[in-house]
Amino acid sequence: MSADTQVRPYRQVARAAATEETRRRIVAAFAAALERLWLDEITLDDVAAAAGTTRQTVIRLFGGKDGLLAAVAERMSEEVARRRALPRAATPPAIARAIVEDYEASGDMVARLLAQEGRHPALGTVLARGRRGHRAWVTEVFAAPLAAAPQAAREALVDRLVLATDVYSWKLLRRDMGRSRSATEAAVADLIAAILAEWSAHHG
Template sequence: MTETSARPYRQVARAAATEKTQRRIVEVFFEQLRSKWLDEITLDAVAAGAGTTRQTVIRLFGGKDRLIAAANDLAYEKITGRRRLPPDASPAAIARILVADYEIDGDTIVRLLAQEQQHPELTPILIEGRAGHRAWINDGFSTWLDRVPASRREGFVDELVAVTDIYVWKLFRRDFGHGAPAVTDLIAGLLSKVLAEASR
């Protein structure tokens, strides 16, 4: 292999290594968001967890703002996969999928929401998350929503967003101390009541 032909190979290998490092940094940062407040997370700790240096983290991301955006992209990728609904899923099936997702990242989301006023840099990703949840409702409940007159549709979407909100899970799971199966049944019951009204 000549020097000229080897150069593109080295460039591809270098790009792949950089992408792998970026992914590792984002995953470490996301894991720290699960258990720490944003102020407690340092670039040094993220670098150490990812097996790299603080300078590399800064070179690749600049600081926490871009790490937050990258972590949000990673979370969206995972949540989208976990929340995929089968066609014509029942309220009970939807509740099971939703609660299973909240069991993984619910506490992290609640922690981020609690920091929104103190850290405005979180607002864009939280707005995106709220919009994503509403889009999931529109898509997952389309069978029921298509039966609702257009003038009433958004009102029913609001109700479905409310009964599937992260704070409903937190109330049942953390504040009331119910287990995940009981929370699933409670949310399924709330969904059934809203959907029964939508079918009238």
């Protein structure tokens, strides 16, 4: 085996690692821009400069803003899953802590994206994925009470629990009303407990 044959795989691995690091920096730069700017205000040149690369590289790796949105959504999905991880049969306070922790990290960006949804079709796709993911999480976290509910009425219970744990509920409490994080957690926990208690009283 020649020296060139031995070196080539190393170079390929190094090139792939460098490309992945560039992708990571570009996604991070775009996500940071989304937190403070409207989508129309973000340019690929600015994203490239923040990531320490070129506009051509951004286009080559992501195509444009739609590709960047998809990449940010993928990264956020992984982070949300980690922050919302809970043991089986978690209590309302534990569930409230997890959801508020998630929104403390992502809620402002999500609210900003929701405000722009009607203007950008690609955002509709990303946000629809987020809504489906949130509903699936609610269904998983509240699997025990949902299993005890009549099948025909389960969707109505999921609806109520989705409302109690939605990003707009967090925004209303934290940003619009100026409540503290602990007060927000308590309010969300109380909402969850009240929904479950009312449901059990009428359907248990």
